[in-house]
Amino acid sequence: MFLNSRSPQLPTPEQALGGRPEPAFTVPDRHTVLGNALLGPYPEGLEVADFALGCFWGAERKFWQLPAGVWTTLVGYQGGYTEHPTYEEVCSGLTGHTEVVRVVFDPTVVSYGELLKTFWESHDPTQGFRQGNDVGTQYRSAIYTHTPDQAAAAEASRAAYQKVLTGSGYGTITTEILPAEGRAFYPAEGYHQQYLDKNPGGYCGIGGTGVELSAPFETNWGASCPTGLVAAPEAAAE
Template identity: 85%
Template sequence: MFFGRTPQLPTAEQALKGRPAPAFEVPDRHTVLGNPLLGPYPEGLEVADFGLGCFWGAERKFWQLPAGVWTTLVGYQGGHTENPVYEEVCSGLTGHTEAVRVVYDPKLISYDRLLKTFWESHNPTQGFRQGNDVGTQYRSAIYPHTPEQAATAEASRKAYQKVLTGSGYRTITTEILPAEGRPFYPAEAYHQQYLDKNPGGYCGLGGTGVKLSDPSGTNWGASCPTGVEPAPVDGDR
C-alpha cells in the first residue's frame, strides 16, 4: 500500500471522519476466559492498553498469562477517526494502532508483569512496523490509565532500552501517551480471540529475545509463557 514510502500518521484534519456509533456489535464474552469483554468491569480490576503489532497474536500473549488477567479484547486506539472499522484502520487514514485491552486483578498480577510481557513479546524499535507487517497501525504503544501506570511504563522503557542497547538494538520507538482522550474502540467480532478460534492462524509477532530487568537488576516477574517465536527480521538490529 505504501509503495516503498515510509508510512505517515495523518493529522486530525487529514483523518477519516468516522461515525457517531459503532458499525458492528462486539461479542459478550471471552472465548477462553469466559468473562465479559466490555465494561463496566468488577470493582477492584484495572485496565491496561498496549499496541505491539498485529493484535491477533498480541492478545494471546496476555490471555495466556497464568493468573490475574480477567479479560482481554482487541481494538483500535491512538488515532482520530471515531468508531473506525478494520478496513479504515488498515488504510492508514485513521491514525489508530492495533491495540489490546487487558483487564486485570492487581492483587494477582502487577502492571510491571504486564509490561514485561509487552516488551518481551515484540520488537519495540521498528517504528511503523512489526516484523513483516508494515503500517502505522502496527506501531508500538502504551496508553496508561493512571499517573502510576505512566510512571511505571516510562521506567520500564528506560530499563529495557538499556538492555536492548547492550544487545545491539536501536532506540525504542514505543509511544507512551495517556489513555485519556484516546478512546479504545473494540474491533470486529471476528478479530476477538482470533487465534483461539483459528489456532493455525497468522501471528507475526517476534520478540528480540532480550529479557527485561528493572534498573536495580531484579527480574520484572516470571518468564513469559513458553512457545516458538519467529526469528527477528533481518535489519532489526
C-alpha cells in the same frame, strides 16, 4: 494481516477519515478462552491496561496466556482520530489508530509491571511503523496509560529496556507512551476478538527480540505494581 507497501505516515486530524457516531458492528459478549465479559463495566478492584505491539491477533494471546490475574482481553483501535473506525479504515492508514490489546487484570494477582515485561519481550519496540513483515502506522508500538502510576511505570520500564536492548545491539525504542484519557479505545470487529483461539493455525506476526527485561530491580515502579517488576535507579533516571 495487512501488508502496506507505501511508506507509512500518520495523518493529521484534518486528513483523517471522519468516522461515525456509533459502532458499525457489534462485539461478542464473552471471551472465548477466559469466559468473562469483554466490555465493561468490570468488577470492582480490576484495572485496565492498553498495549500496542503489532498485529493484535498474536498480541492478545500473549496476555490471555499469562498464568493468572488477567480477567479478560479484547482487541481494538486507539491513538487516532477517526471515531468508531472499521478494520478496513484503520488499515488504510487514514485513521491514525494503532492495533491495541486491552488487558483487564487483578493487580493483587498480576502486577502492571509483569504486564509491561510481557509487552516489551513480546515484540521489537525499535521498528517504528512496522512489526516484522507487518508495515503500517497501525502496527506501531504504544502504551496508553490509565493512571499516574502506570505512566511512571511505563516510562521507567522503557528506560530499563532501552539499556538492555542497546547492550544487545538494538536501536532506539520508538514506543509512544501517552495517557489513555482523550484517546478513545474502540473495540475491533467480533472476528478479531480472540482470533487465534478461533483459528489456532492463523497468522501471528508477533515475535520478540529475545532480549529479556530482567527482574527484580531495586526501586518500585509505582504503587500499582508493588509486587511486580521494579526498575533499577540508574535505568529509571536515564
